[in-house]
């Protein structure tokens with residue numbers, strides 16, 4: 130149905146999911162004059178993947194040329210540094226070393242350098258072991274790729290700033306409210322049914338249905354579940370991606386780290402390996418590892434100490450003098466993958482009408498790393514899909 134014939138909805142646009150991606154999309158839409166309501170199931174925004182990650186601003190080294198991950202990471206990185214500077218969000222453009230610890234790593238390191246250049250990341254430099262050690266005396270490697278534009282950001286500060294922009298732009302945020310089903314009405318509006326996730330007394334009474342002209346699904350780990358109720362209205366042949374869960378554990382370092390840059394081993398497929406990152410206060414952590422799981426569970430698992438032993442052995446390949454007993458259990462995060470174990474890695478899936486056949490709807494799946502780095506660029510990309518490219 131053409132937009133002109135639609136009846137007046139309760140709200141022009143609903144965004145489902147208040148992680149960095151939903152917030153950035155809602156902010157971008159509100160900044161372009163749309164009436165936006167963001168619905169989040171928890172009592173705060175950003176409590177799922179958006180605050181359980183490495184907080185790294187990636188340069189864009191690893192992703193295939195022209196993929197959405199490559200394009201949105203590079204664009205998003207520039208936007209994020211600018212946004213952070215303008216809004217007082219703490220960042221540290223500390224740089225990173227990707228290290229080759231043996232001859233067998235050299236070809237992979239060269240491939241990463243080529244991929245980075247193809248992605249427009251032109252400030253990288255290949256270093257021999259001695260040059261890498263002049264930057265980071267404790268690192269053990271025979272060569273390294275130095276990426277000076279990699280950094281870290283205070284993800285909580287980013288979430289707060291995005292909220293501020295959204296509400297200042299006239300958008301609203303509805304918390305403790307879970308979207309349980311979505312229907313397409315015969316008149317073309319979306320009917321979004323949501324349930325209060327507040328106290329149990331409220332829950333019995335607080336189911337509500339709100340109509341919207343436009344819909345953005347940015348539900349992260351629940352992306353496929355939220356899209357499920359729209360199943361019958363997709364274009365024939367469209368298969369909504371399934372979401373698979375891959376958990377990552379972090380250990381923190383009990384002492385001050387003798388590094389001022391992030392240290393990454395060579396990746397294994399799409400997994401970046403047990404790397405060392407620093408938070409905004411300079412606290413070092415290691416991880417995340419990768420374990421495929423069946424259902425959401427953030428528990429830190431290492432009852433028999435096997436995980437710690439594996440971390441120590443991986444870390445000592447690039448930091449031989451990691452002190453004994455220095456690793457402490459940290460936290461976990463869960464990646465929303467849209468490929469199963471053993472399948473080739475997938476790009477971000479940002480599906481609009483041309484893909485799924487529904488007007489005025491953008492659905493995002495598989496927004497794993499570098500989703501934090503890319504968030505502002507993803508927000509603009511979603512707004513362009515709904516409104517057409519901005520001239521601003």
Ligand SMILES: Cc1cc2nc3c(=O)[nH]c(=O)nc-3n(C[C@H](O)[C@H](O)[C@H](O)COP(=O)(O)OP(=O)(O)OC[C@H]3O[C@@H](n4cnc5c(N)ncnc54)[C@H](O)[C@@H]3O)c2cc1C
Pocket residue numbers: 145146147148149150151152168169170171174175176177178179180181182183184185186187306307308309347348349350351352355377417461462463464465496497498499500501502503
């Ligand atoms: C271990 C790990 C490390 C990472 N490290 C980095 C990194 O260093 N750099 C980087 O760039 N990226 C990193 N990422 C990726 C980045 O964190 C994510 O891409 C990003 O946070 C995704 O944001 P999101 O808004 O899509 O998802 P989320 O933050 O998960 O937000 C989705 C929101 O939707 C809400 N929701 C779900 N269902 C419903 C519903 N039915 N109704 C209402 N609300 C709902 C959820 O409660 C949640 O708040 C990492 C990810 C992981 C897991």
